[in-house]
Amino acid sequence: MLLLAVSMLVSLSIGSAGISLKDVWGIxxxxxIGGADSGQAWSAGDVAVITQVRLSRVLxxxxxxxxxxxxxxxxxxxxxxPLAEPYTLGVASGSSVGAAYMILFGYQxxxxxxxxxxxxxxxxxxxxxxxxxxxxxxxxxxLETLILSGVIVQSFLGAFVSLMVSMSNGVVxxxxxxxxxxxxxxxxxxxxxLLPFLLIGLPLLFVYANPLNLLVLGERHASHLGIRVERTKxxxxxxxxxxxxxxxxxxxxxxxxxxxxxxxxxxxxxxDYRLLIPxxxxxxxxxxxxxxxxxxxxxxxxxxxxxxxxxLIGAPFFAYLLYRxxxxxxxxx
Amino acid sequence: MIEAKHLTKRIHNRLILSNVTHxxxxxxxxxxxxxxxxxxSTLLQLLSGAAKPTSxxxxxxxxxxxxxxxxxxxxxxxxxxxGGLPPAAFxxxxxxGMGRYPYQNWFGDEKNDPAVLVDRALEAMGLTALQNRPxxxxxGGERQRAALAKVMVQEAELILLDEPTxxxxxxxxxxxxxxxxxxxxxxxxxxxxVLHDLNLAALYCDQLLxxxxxxxxxxxxxxxxxxxxxxxxxxxxxxxxxxxxATGVPQILLQPGGAAPLR
Numbered sequence: 274m275l276l277l278a279v280s281m282l283v284s285l286s287i288g289s290a291g292i293s294l295k296d297v298w299g300i301x302x303x304x305x306i307g308g309a310d311s312g313q314a315w316s317a318g319d320v321a322v323i324t325q326v327r328l329s330r331v332l333x334x335x336x337x338x339x340x341x342x343x344x345x346x347x348x349x350x351x352x353x354x355p356l357a358e359p360y361t362l363g364v365a366s367g368s369s370v371g372a373a374y375m376i377l378f379g380y381q382x383x384x385x386x387x388x389x390x391x392x393x394x395x396x397x398x399x400x401x402x403x404x405x406x407x408x409x410x411x412x413x414x415x416l417e418t419l420i421l422s423g424v425i426v427q428s429f430l431g432a433f434v435s436l437m438v439s440m441s442n443g444v445v446x447x448x449x450x451x452x453x454x455x456x457x458x459x460x461x462x463x464x465x466x467l468l469p470f471l472l473i474g475l476p477l478l479f480v481y482a483n484p485l486n487l488l489v490l491g492e493r494h495a496s497h498l499g500i501r502v503e504r505t506k507x508x509x510x511x512x513x514x515x516x517x518x519x520x521x522x523x524x525x526x527x528x529x530x531x532x533x534x535x536x537x538x539x540x541x542x543x544x545d546y547r548l549l550i551p552x553x554x555x556x557x558x559x560x561x562x563x564x565x566x567x568x569x570x571x572x573x574x575x576x577x578x579x580x581x582x583x584x585l586i587g588a589p590f591f592a593y594l595l596y597r598x599x600x601x602x603x604x605x606x
Numbered sequence: 607m608i609e610a611k612h613l614t615k616r617i618h619n620r621l622i623l624s625n626v627t628h629x630x631x632x633x634x635x636x637x638x639x640x641x642x643x644x645x646x647s648t649l650l651q652l653l654s655g656a657a658k659p660t661s662x663x664x665x666x667x668x669x670x671x672x673x674x675x676x677x678x679x680x681x682x683x684x685x686x687x688x689g690g691l692p693p694a695a696f697x698x699x700x701x702x703g704m705g706r707y708p709y710q711n712w713f714g715d716e717k718n719d720p721a722v723l724v725d726r727a728l729e730a731m732g733l734t735a736l737q738n739r740p741x742x743x744x745x746g747g748e749r750q751r752a753a754l755a756k757v758m759v760q761e762a763e764l765i766l767l768d769e770p771t772x773x774x775x776x777x778x779x780x781x782x783x784x785x786x787x788x789x790x791x792x793x794x795x796x797x798x799x800v801l802h803d804l805n806l807a808a809l810y811c812d813q814l815l816x817x818x819x820x821x822x823x824x825x826x827x828x829x830x831x832x833x834x835x836x837x838x839x840x841x842x843x844x845x846x847x848x849x850x851x852a853t854g855v856p857q858i859l860l861q862p863g864g865a866a867p868l869r
Binding site for chain 2: 499
């Protein structure tokens, strides 16, 4: 939590507009606390950069990361598969198809600036229900079938996205940029959209943390201990999907957060979901915040797509963690 | 007391159990025996509520099994299922503590500290030294003992055991069944166990239920149930029954070449 706060301050302080540290902190202090006018004057432009651009972007990065990592923990808990992540069941592909379609046919502003987020969210959620419906058997959802249906739907929809990318002939391919994920040009509106999802999703998943612990022992053990297994699975899946779809619809497809962060937290604090769920949200927030700071600073003023940064940092870091945990297991065995 | 009333179960249109009726009295140790694929585990699943009968019903303490809420049922009835616990990153102590779930609030707290209970169960199963080791670094037999410790902590009055001695060597088989029996007698629990080993079944069970071709072929104390003609008709094998010199219960000696032609 402390690390999160510090990260936010640092990230706020650096940016391409070249505002001095003292001014950034002064403006922040003034805006947050209100306080008496100390007689200091900041230029209106600087205040706008801090409050309108940087602060909203920093908060959005934290929210997106928290949503994705939380959803990742939820999916891993229900699917009990180490490779499960928010996109395993095809939610991201569904959102991508919707967004790509709107971009390709020039409908981006059909119902204002929220067209793409709304469509992406809807198609993402519809995709999950399609996958659940595909895998629904007489005795509830079988995990293997669920994952397989997810993979099939994902590659089927992925083909559509590729088709649309190849059909569009813009010089800078907007669809590709959307797919790679970015937090550029986002406003407070996006923050307000995402915030309620996190505020509802986090407590919802947290209530199911203890049942998720027992689910680790297998569905039969869990049901004999008095857990309503099918209901738990369905609620956690839907909650995680809504978090994922909301995050994807405002930021595009940002990979690796939902996969790596829950595993990372697990390596640090162990398998207990009562710790794993809240810490994943915080860890995801920190991770995306730093990735986004890097994305806008590394080749400043040009921005790197956020999805590229998370994968570039996430993959090697995760490989290192795997290597280390394997080593320590072999040492103690 | 738990009652099976006219239980019939079809799976994929194949008749597994047909019209099985039996009343299990409180404070007894029951064994369900019978050849492979005869529906022993299915019967146990119906009794535990893990599967629903195609027709018929199960009554627990006079009320239909369906009428119990999930946690309420878990306080009355605990199951040691076949195959034991999967490898997991939780420690033995954490997993055994999960047996308290039916008594906990949503966060996993309960009014009285369950630590004493967990300690006792760990000690009874000889797991005290292993209590901080993750489940994934235990042998199959150790995991089976952890599973039983979890069932003990659940403090149910009805215990269902599905082939509890698989994966255990004879020393631990005896140890496990001794523990269950001592515990069953001390608290007057009802135990219903699916057992493969007829000799173990005869040693520990007060009553045996023999399943054959989807129905009850015989039921009663081991002395009455286990005889040569029953073994021949149910298992298709010749056997000699001898009396155990120390306990007086029937024991079975198999004979090579005594198998009937395969049905």
